[in-house]
Amino acid sequence: MTPPEPLERSGPAMNGSSSGLDDDIFQLVSSPIDPSAYISKIRGAQDGAIVTFDGFVRNESHGRRTLYLDYEAYEPMALAKIREIGAHIRSNFPIHCVAIVHRLGRLQIGETSVFIAVSAPHRSAAFDACRFAIDTLKRTVPIWKKEYFEDGAIWAEGELPPMPAATPQAKPAS
């Protein structure tokens, strides 16, 4: 199989941020996400199932009407963390391919902010891997969203990534 071509609808990834482990797809993009394009890229003849997660912008937050969201990322680290999720999935679940794509910049209500798709010979692994991917992404990938309302804007309450324990092996610079 050939590596995935950059998806036309995704536009040039910010930062050329696309890379494949086998045929896996990991991207940060600035233009609208077309889920069907990713689904067809990871669908193989040996597969029996694809499980997808489509996360999109809700029209309210804690009872306030949302106008739009701005997403920003520590891009190289975010992409590295997304790749780590992909690598973990690959070594822990019997899957065929995984695609994880997150959009950055301004998103309107209803637009997809994150899309994850996992193909596998059997559904159970695809469900488990997809669930693991979105849960881990939300905890560990350095991406932030700011929510805009009619009367102001706030940074969304986020999750604190797990911090490594104090590092006794940390060496002073020499």
Add this chain to the structure above:
Amino acid sequence: MPSVSQNFRVKVLFFGRLKEILGRGEDSMEIADGTSIENLFAQYVTRIPELARYRASLVASRNQEFASWSTALRGGDEIAFLPPVSGG
């Protein structure tokens, strides 16, 4: 000869509300040998006291890996202060 403590530069990145408080997302700081990430953050708090209230809700990274606050820095390191993440 008396030993002279060596200074070096690190790149420092701020995201989310920290970036807004600082008015910029990227800075370069000259620090002394043996400075930890905690010490580095404290230097910014000296300049911008408002940052202190966010310390407990931040994590730090060194060269794009999460790092403990006691991590000792080296010249050329890229340090980032990361508010709670809210992607997805």
